[in-house]
Amino acid sequence: MMPDLGKYAVEVLSAYAVTIALMLALLLLSLRQSAKTRSALREVEAARQAKATAKGKADG
Structure with missing residues (x-):
């Protein structure tokens, strides 16, 4: 069920x-930074x- 991308198929799929x-x-970096911050906290x-x-x- 691939749509017809014409002559720019390679460029579109690469993008x-x-x-x-x-x-x-970005997701992996965010999760890693979150774990480091949580540990520091x-x-x-x-x-x-x-x-x-x-x-x-x-005092007691």
């Missing part, structure tokens, strides 16, 4: 392929919680 490849690359939150716990013990 689609490049677009799909770039979108997949967990570390910051854990350090903050440890600091608050240590301060609570020192």
Whole structure:
């Protein structure tokens, strides 16, 4: 069920392929950056919680 793309079929299909490849690359990079950011946030939150716990013990 391929539409008739005429004499520009190669160019059109190449454009689609490049677009799909770039979108997949952006998706993968975004997911990787999201995982790194989530991990860094967990570390910051854990350090903050440890600091608050240590301060609570020192005050108590």
